[in-house]
Amino acid sequence: MPASTSRPTIGRPSIGRRSLLGYVGTAAVGTAVGVGAGVTGARALDDTASPGADSTTAPTGLGRTISPWGRHQPGVAAHPGAVTELVSLDLHARHHRAGDRDLLGRLLRVWTSDIEALTQGKGTPGDTAPWLASADADLSVTVGFGPRLFAGAWDLPAPAGFAEVPAMTHDRLEKSWSGGDLVLVVSGREGSTVGHAVRRLVADARPFAQLRWRQSGSWNPYDPQGRPITGRNLFGQVDGSGNPQPGTDLFDQTVWISDGVWQGGTTLVVRRIRMDLPTWDELTRSEQEGSMGRDLATGAPLTGGRELDDVVLSARDGGRFVVAPLSHVRRSHPSTNGGRRIFRKAANYEVSTGSEMEAGLLFQSYQRDLSDQFVPIQRMLDEGDELNEWTTAVGSAEFAVLPGFARGEWLGQGVLDG
Numbered sequence: 306m307p308a309s310t311s312r313p314t315i316g317r318p319s320i321g322r323r324s325l326l327g328y329v330g331t332a333a334v335g336t337a338v339g340v341g342a343g344v345t346g347a348r349a350l351d352d353t354a355s356p357g358a359d360s361t362t363a364p365t366g367l368g369r370t371i372s373p374w375g376r377h378q379p380g381v382a383a384h385p386g387a388v389t390e391l392v393s394l395d396l397h398a399r400h401h402r403a404g405d406r407d408l409l410g411r412l413l414r415v416w417t418s419d420i421e422a423l424t425q426g427k428g429t430p431g432d433t434a435p436w437l438a439s440a441d442a443d444l445s446v447t448v449g450f451g452p453r454l455f456a457g458a459w460d461l462p463a464p465a466g467f468a469e470v471p472a473m474t475h476d477r478l479e480k481s482w483s484g485g486d487l488v489l490v491v492s493g494r495e496g497s498t499v500g501h502a503v504r505r506l507v508a509d510a511r512p513f514a515q516l517r518w519r520q521s522g523s524w525n526p527y528d529p530q531g532r533p534i535t536g537r538n539l540f541g542q543v544d545g546s547g548n549p550q551p552g553t554d555l556f557d558q559t560v561w562i563s564d565g566v567w568q569g570g571t572t573l574v575v576r577r578i579r580m581d582l583p584t585w586d587e588l589t590r591s592e593q594e595g596s597m598g599r600d601l602a603t604g605a606p607l608t609g610g611r612e613l614d615d616v617v618l619s620a621r622d623g624g625r626f627v628v629a630p631l632s633h634v635r636r637s638h639p640s641t642n643g644g645r646r647i648f649r650k651a652a653n654y655e656v657s658t659g660s661e662m663e664a665g666l667l668f669q670s671y672q673r674d675l676s677d678q679f680v681p682i683q684r685m686l687d688e689g690d691e692l693n694e695w696t697t698a699v700g701s702a703e704f705a706v707l708p709g710f711a712r713g714e715w716l717g718q719g720v721l722d723g
């Protein structure tokens with residue numbers, strides 16, 4: 306489907322695996338620059354290139370306008386923004402008692418028009434600082450429903466397999482970072498635009514819902530030349546290489562719900578994972594690489610090749626597996642998990658209260674079926690992953706991500722009517 310229609314689909318990658326998919330796949334609107342023009346050929350694969358960067362790609366770090374319209378909410382498959390805010394809200398208790406779908410529909414209609422305005426650089430009704438809205442800000446807003454909306458008086462139809470993530474032995478969950486009835490994933494190229502969007506969306510939800518938690522993090526999605534790259538977590542690892550690539554059948558099968566009223570939607574697990582940077586820093590480089598199974602500098606598998614190459618789990622060196630039995634990539638790899646996959650996104654966080662520091666990853670996992678994909682992989686990691694030594698989940702929440710909407714429709718319309 307041409308990118309100029311109001312119901313774009315995520316296109317097949319014709320310009321290298323990672324290049325620009327978040328943009329060519331979502332119709333550019335407003336003043337978007339035609340970055341796709343003239344971009345051809347395979348991505349650069351020399352070892353000196355930044356992980357994930359495509360040297361044939363024109364600079365893209367300048368920011369685009371991501372169309373809010375489409376079969377899917379565009380933020381899921383879009384290249385990660387430099388700033389991401391995850392916001393969870395709780396519907397007021399009286400609304401839960403009533404289970405009033407019309408009321409929920411009112412909130413979703415308000416959010417729909419807010420999202421349409423904000424992503425195109427316009428203020429929202431009643432906005433006291435519309436100048437903070439900015440087009441070409443890579444802004445996307447993704448909305449989802451928490452578990453309580455599929456119970457009690459609401460009784461909305463849930464996506465298949467949607468359930469709360471069961472407790473894991475390594476979890477140290479804090480209520481203040483867990484749960485919620487509604488999620489907003491707001492992502493963009495810089496914090497002021499993203500923060501403004503969050504403020505407007507939360508303010509407009511006030512008659513219906515109040516803030517439960519808000520977490521913000523950053524990512525490094527472009528190299529210094531402005532080319533899209535995979536990005537690194539705070540351990541310094543290239544993080545995201547093994548993901549199914551947006552625009553491929555594998556991605557579609559992994560992520561999108563393909564039937565019923567949730568068709569075009571997905572599910573999201575958010576985990577706030579604390580990372581113990583001081584003890585990680587005490588390891589040698591080869592210990593760090595061994596616990597992961599990938600090279601720190603390039604992100605390539607320890608079995609050789611380049612960043613986006615798959616690991617060869619059978620490879621041995623003197624009788625021992627090159628990719629250690631309890632390394633993170635072996636334990637999370639599809640072949641260790643009955644072919645199960647997830648699509649991960651992440652944002653790094655570092656917060657301090659006085660001299661107390663906390664750092665970690667705002668981990669996001671998208672999958673069609675939460676119980677059949679995320680949970681078994683998470684269990685496999687809980688039961689044996691070297692990384693558990695330095696990582697601890699302190700927050701957890703799950704949401705059913707609504708299908709996208711076309712111009713003239715509103716977010717969640719099909720689900721509420723269904």
Ligand code: HEM
Pocket residue numbers: 538540542543544545546547548576578579580597599616633634637638639646647649666668670679682683686692696
């Ligand atoms: C702070 C915690 C975590 C860190 C630092 C981390 C880091 C990484 C890194 C560096 C890779 C290799 C590059 C890549 O393929 O992206 C990776 C792969 C992967 N991780 Fe994690 N991860 C964390 C938590 C998790 C969790 C909670 C899950 C799922 C429950 C998970 C699932 C996966 C999967 C499925 C892969 C791809 C394996 C493959 O196909 O090769 N990770 N992770």
